[in-house]
Each structure stands twice: as structure tokens, then as C-alpha cells.
Amino acid sequence: MATHRFHPTRYFNAIGVAEPCLRVADGDTVVTDTIDASGLDAREVAVASRPNPMTGPFFIEGAEPGDTLAVRIDRLTPSRATGWTYSPLALTVLDPAAILDRPPQQRVVWNIDREAGTVRLQDKVKGLEDFAPPIQPMIGCFGVAPAFGQALSTATSAQNGGNMDYRLFAPGTTAWFPVSVRGALFYLGDGHACQGDGEITGTGIETSFEMEVTFRVLKRTITWPRGETADDIFTVGNARPLDQALQHATTEMSRWLGEDYGLDARAASHLMGQVVRYDVGNVFNPAFTVACRIAKRWLPKR
Structure with missing residues (x-):
């Protein structure tokens, strides 16, 4: 069992079959960088531009179709002192009658204070002067290559994982994914310093991360993550x-x-x-x- 440090030079905004960036053994740990969309030069994206640039794919030796890839999330460390979100609330979470009253979309910056362990709006917003929720890092989007030669946008999710934005995909959690292709071809990215349930403004606090994960191949079959x-x-x-x-x-x-x-x-x-x-x-x-x-x-x- 080895630990690999990988610094990506290309990113993907679809999860599918692609040339592996690194081959690792069952039981190995990978420490790697991820970036958010604000830090991405469009020329660096390997598959058409936009959201959720992914690091990967990682080829896990011994993973075969029908197996399960277990991914233990060991550590998620923000690598920038700022992140960003949008307001207002998304169309999908409002009553139709309330949509007409939505203010225009606005992008805001948050300070990520690792020493204090909190996030705080950079510009003052009335009523939120003392609002400083704790840093609660999570992975918004990760998964394995899907079946049937598909490549699925990182803006969505399916049986292979993808853009699930579930708050329990955090340090200490082990996630399981159904393997559909040889080597599993695992991608990860879309790190959030903090986010409520549902990603109801369309983003968490998006920022770049150093992520550490450990892989295990399980000789069993599952259908959903x-x-x-x-x-x-x-x-x-x-x-x-x-x-x-x-x-x-x-x-x-x-x-x-x-x-x-x-x-x-x-x-x-x-x-x-x-x-x-x-x-x-x-x-x-x-x-x-x-x-x-x-x-x-x-x-x-x-």
C-alpha cells in the first residue's frame, strides 16, 4: 500500500472513459489537487467547457466490471483563503409565484478562515454581519466511469455517482461506487468549504482543495452508490x-x-x-x- 502525490495538468467536466492520469493499486492512497470553476482556464479543460472541473481519471488495478470501488475520504483541505457562491435561491426550490420576485443573480466571495474554522462573507450583507458558519468540507462531485461507454456531464449524477452534493461525503466517510469499466476510472472535484442541504443556491462555497482518498476494490456488486x-x-x-x-x-x-x-x-x-x-x-x-x-x-x- 503506497501513497501517491499527484498534481493535475488537465481537468474534465464529464465523467467517462479517458486516458488514466495515474494507475494505483488496491489499498493505495492518493493525495491530489482539485480546482473550482473560477480558477480554471478554459484551455485546460479536456472535454468541452464548464462546470465542476474534475481531477482524474485514476485507474485502480484489479477493479473489474461488477466490482465495487470503496473510496475512503481521508482529508479535504481548502487550498485557498477564499471561495464563492451565488444568490438568490434556485428556481427549483421556490414556489412558481415567488420566482417573479427573485432578485438578479449575484456572485459573492467568502473568506475561509482555517485558523478560526469559519467562513464569512467578504462584503457586508445587512443582517449577516455576524454570520460565520463553521468550515465543513465536502466533495460535491465524484464517481467512476459509467456503463455503455457513456460520458456524463459533471453537472448531473447517475448510478456511477457524479454531482450529488451530499453533505455526508466528507472526511471520515467511505463511499462505494459500482464499477462498470476496467480500472473503475475514478474522478473527483467540486470541493465545498461549506454547504447546506440541497445546494439550493446552485453552489456550495466553491474553492480549490487538496484531497486525500484511499481506494479499496470489493468483489461484490451494487447498483447505486x-x-x-x-x-x-x-x-x-x-x-x-x-x-x-x-x-x-x-x-x-x-x-x-x-x-x-x-x-x-x-x-x-x-x-x-x-x-x-x-x-x-x-x-x-x-x-x-x-x-x-x-x-x-x-x-x-x-
Whole structure:
């Protein structure tokens, strides 16, 4: 097991089959840089311009179609002292009647104070003079090459992962992705210093990061992304409308409870019906994200 330090010279805004930037072994760790769209020269993008430039793809030796790639998020460190967001609230989260009253779109800069552990608007906004939420780094967009030779925009998400903007994709979480191509071809980027549920203004606090992740190849098959923290397990559905994303996440959790915890469909429904929690990921982009989450304390012992 080795640690690789990789400094990218090109970025992608689609997740698909491409020449690997680095080959690593099962169990290896990668420390790499990511950038946000504001720091990107259009000439550096390998696939048509715009959003969410990705670092990668990383080829993981031993990963084959039908396997699962487990990605442990070890560390997310902002590499700039500023980030940016937009206002106002997105069209997708407002009543139609309220859309006419929206103010014009505006881009603002936030100071990222790593010593204080907070983020703060650079320009004063009335009523928010003392607003300084904690830095809570997360990965907005990451995943593996999808099936059937597709290349999916980093503005959306699917079974391979992508732009999910789920707040639990943070340090200490292990994310699982279904492998569809040899080597998995893993991409990551779109780091946020802070973000509420849903990415409801269209951005988190976008900034550049140094990210550290560790890969494991699991010889098992999953259908949708999964994840595990110290306290919870969760499954992720990506689709539109929102209820379809919830259905994908719920079905995947029922499968997981059967595969690893010995619960048949009836037992799983009793457990899920009382203790499941649903979290909203991205509700701004073409596919919405819903996570189905269960606290580990409720799970049968394996």
C-alpha cells in the first residue's frame, strides 16, 4: 500500500472513459489537487467547457466490471483563503409565484478562515454581519466511469455517482461506487468549504482543495452508490423527479440489509419503516439526489 502525490495538468467536466492520469493499486492512497470553476482556464479543460472541473481519471488495478470501488475520504483541505457562491435561491426550490420576485443573480466571495474554522462573507450583507458558519468540507462531485461507454456531464449524477452534493461525503466517510469499466476510472472535484442541504443556491462555497482518498476494490456488486460513516450507513439515488431518486435509494438500502445483515424484505421493511432517515442532496441540477440513511445502532450484528 503506497501513497501517491499527484498534481493535475488537465481537468474534465464529464465523467467517462479517458486516458488514466495515474494507475494505483488496491489499498493505495492518493493525495491530489482539485480546482473550482473560477480558477480554471478554459484551455485546460479536456472535454468541452464548464462546470465542476474534475481531477482524474485514476485507474485502480484489479477493479473489474461488477466490482465495487470503496473510496475512503481521508482529508479535504481548502487550498485557498477564499471561495464563492451565488444568490438568490434556485428556481427549483421556490414556489412558481415567488420566482417573479427573485432578485438578479449575484456572485459573492467568502473568506475561509482555517485558523478560526469559519467562513464569512467578504462584503457586508445587512443582517449577516455576524454570520460565520463553521468550515465543513465536502466533495460535491465524484464517481467512476459509467456503463455503455457513456460520458456524463459533471453537472448531473447517475448510478456511477457524479454531482450529488451530499453533505455526508466528507472526511471520515467511505463511499462505494459500482464499477462498470476496467480500472473503475475514478474522478473527483467540486470541493465545498461549506454547504447546506440541497445546494439550493446552485453552489456550495466553491474553492480549490487538496484531497486525500484511499481506494479499496470489493468483489461484490451494487447498483447505486453507498456510503458509511462512523455512525451511519446510507444509500444514494440520483434521478428526477425527486420521488424516483428516493425509490432508488430505498431499494438499494433494502438490498444492503439483505446482503450484509440477513434481513428479508419483510424484516427490512419493519426496521426501515421506523428508523430510516432521508437526506436531500442536490436539488439544483438535472438529476436530484436523495440519501436513505440508517444509524448503525439499529443494525443487526453481522
